[in-house]
Structure formats: structure tokens, C-alpha cells
Amino acid sequence: MAAGKWLIVLGLLGMLAGVLAFDLVFPSLADWGIRSFPQSITAPLVLDISYGHLATAFGVLVLLMVAVADRLDPGKRLDPEPDQKEPLWRREWGFGLAGASAGLIILASSAQGQYFGLSGSYAALTAHIADWFGFSLESVPTLNETTAWRAASAAGLFPGAAASALMSKSFGNVPVTPLWAAAHPSGVKSRGPIVFVGGFMVLFGALIGGGCTTGAFMAAWPTLSVGSFAMGATFFGTGMATATLLYWGKWGLLSEVRSRGLSLATD
Structure with a gap:
């Protein structure tokens, strides 16, 4: 458990370093041609179709894709069905309840003229903490109610996740998944630098790109933003490419792990 705690700390430090690195280069982004263009180009404007018609068609398409993916999910065949008698x-x-809950949160923030995004929330949290020590961030020059609720949403993730794990009795020491352990070294010394660099790249890249999977993907897709479509494709494409490189030449491990009765969906 101690090793896992150190990895969590390293990941958080990497995320903090990502925010600070972004703040360092923030004044130069416009000169570099990054984030200097308007981000209000939407599919209805490009295609000259009303938002209502296009949003309805897109929503139906997404629901069909989700239904097909859920139907073909190998994890449903390998994982035991959850006990529906247990309290929620x-x-x-399931993806339906979790997705609907996330959608309501995004809708509530959008109705107030805000957007819900975690990368910006981490930056806001860092700015508020820095302000306690008399420092300020170039990328978050003004602290107000907007930055306060963003900072609170980021800070609330940690106790919320811990409470959820404790209540569901899923708070356990799982250093790495069996598939990762079979393919890569699982010690802290080998994983620590990767976790730190990963945390750094997640925050730095999301802030450079103007959003993360929450803000630029989940919250921005309903606006039919062309930029959010491009960013969403980049997220998943890069993730699949990274996974392919990590397990390159080790495909036999998939069959080995499956033979243990584990689910590839969660392993």
C-alpha cells in the first residue's frame, strides 16, 4: 500500500508540474500560434444545418454506437453480473446511470454560462493554493467565483473517490493490473518516473490543447464544436497508439491473462 501511495504522490506532483509548465509558456502561446484562433467553429456553421436537426441526428448516432459497443463488450461475458439487490x-x-449523472452535472454548469472541465479546474485549484502563499499564475490572472467553484470541483474529487471506494468496499491494494504486471516491471522505481511524466503530460497537454476529456470532449461535444471533435479523435487515437506500443510484441499475454478468468475490459 505504501508503494501505491508514493505513486499517487508522484502522479499529483507530475500534474502540478504540468500546470506550472503551462503557466510558464502561457505568455508565448499566441506568438507560437497556439490557442490564438477562435474556438467557436461549430458543425452547424460549417455544414449550414440547424443546430436542432444536427444535434438530434448526432445524439441518435451516439446512442446507437454506445448500444452496439455495450452489446459487444467482452467484459460482460467474463465479469459476474453485479448484485442488483445491493444499494446503489x-x-x-452501469454506463447509463453514470453517463446520465455526468450529463446532468455538465448541463447544470452549462445552464449557468459555465463549462465543466477538470484540466481547467486543476489550474484553478493550483492558482488558489498559490495565492495563499502570495504567488499568482499568468494563466489564471483573476480569482473569482468561477475559479473558486472550479477549484472546489477538483479538490472534491479526492475525498469523493475515497468515500466511493470505502462505501462500495472496493478500496483495495491493487498495485498494477495482471496484464501490466505480465508485460512490464511493476516496481515503484520503474513505474514512478512513468507516473510522474504521465501526470505532467496529461495536464500540460490538456491545457495547451484547451481542454481535457471532460471539458473538450464530454462538455464540448453537445455544442457540436469542430475543435472538440478533433480533440476527441486525438484523445482516443493517441490512447490506442500508446497501448499498441506498450504491448508491442506481447500479444500472447492477452490469451494468458484471459485464461486466468480475468476480464480484458478491466485488466
């Missing part, structure tokens, strides 16, 4: 807070949520 003590069992795994």
Missing part, C-alpha cells in the same frame, strides 16, 4: 452506493454503476 455499494455496487458498480
Whole structure:
């Protein structure tokens, strides 16, 4: 458990370094041609179609894709069905309930003229903490109610996740998944630098790109933003390419792990 705690700390330090690195280069981004263009180009404007018609068609398409993906999910055949008699807070949520809950949160923030995004929330949290020590961030020059609720949403993730794990009795020491352990070294010394660099790249890249999977993907897709479509494709394409490189030449491990009765969906 101690090793896992150190990895969590390294990941958080990497994320903090990503925010600070972004703040360092922030004044030069416009000169470099990064984030200097308007981000209000939407599919209805490009295609000259009303938002209502296009949003309805897109929503139906997404629901069909999700239904097909859920139908073909190998994890459903390998994982035991959750006990529906257990209270909701003590069992795994399905994608429908979890997605609807996330959608309501995004809708509530959008209705107030805001957008819900975690990368910006981490930057706001860092700015508020820095302000306590008499420092300020170039990328977050003004602290107000907007930055305050963003900072609170980022800070609330940690106790919220801990409470969820404790209530569902899923708070356990799982250093790495069996598939990762079979393919890569699992010690802290080998994983620590990767976790730190990963945390750094996640925050630095998201802030450079103007959003993360929450803000630029989940919250921005309903606006039919062309930029959010491009960013979403980049997220998933890069993720698949990275996974392919990590397990290159080790495909036999997939069959080995599956033979243990584990689910490839969660392993």
C-alpha cells in the first residue's frame, strides 16, 4: 500500500508540474500560434444545418454506437453480473446511470454560462493554493467565483473517490493490473518516473490543447464544436497508439491473462 501511495504522490506532483509548465509558456502561446484562433467553429456553421436537426441526428448516432459497443463488450461475458439487490452506493454503476449523472452535472454548469472541465479546474485549484502563499499564475490572472467553484470541483474529487471506494468496499491494494504486471516491471522505481511524466503530460497537454476529456470532449461535444471533435479523435487515437506500443510484441499475454478468468475490459 505504501508503494501505491508514493505513486499517487508522484502522479499529483507530475500534474502540478504540468500546470506550472503551462503557466510558464502561457505568455508565448499566441506568438507560437497556439490557442490564438477562435474556438467557436461549430458543425452547424460549417455544414449550414440547424443546430436542432444536427444535434438530434448526432445524439441518435451516439446512442446507437454506445448500444452496439455495450452489446459487444467482452467484459460482460467474463465479469459476474453485479448484485442488483445491493444499494446503489455499494455496487458498480452501469454506463447509463453514470453517463446520465455526468450529463446532468455538465448541463447544470452549462445552464449557468459555465463549462465543466477538470484540466481547467486543476489550474484553478493550483492558482488558489498559490495565492495563499502570495504567488499568482499568468494563466489564471483573476480569482473569482468561477475559479473558486472550479477549484472546489477538483479538490472534491479526492475525498469523493475515497468515500466511493470505502462505501462500495472496493478500496483495495491493487498495485498494477495482471496484464501490466505480465508485460512490464511493476516496481515503484520503474513505474514512478512513468507516473510522474504521465501526470505532467496529461495536464500540460490538456491545457495547451484547451481542454481535457471532460471539458473538450464530454462538455464540448453537445455544442457540436469542430475543435472538440478533433480533440476527441486525438484523445482516443493517441490512447490506442500508446497501448499498441506498450504491448508491442506481447500479444500472447492477452490469451494468458484471459485464461486466468480475468476480464480484458478491466485488466
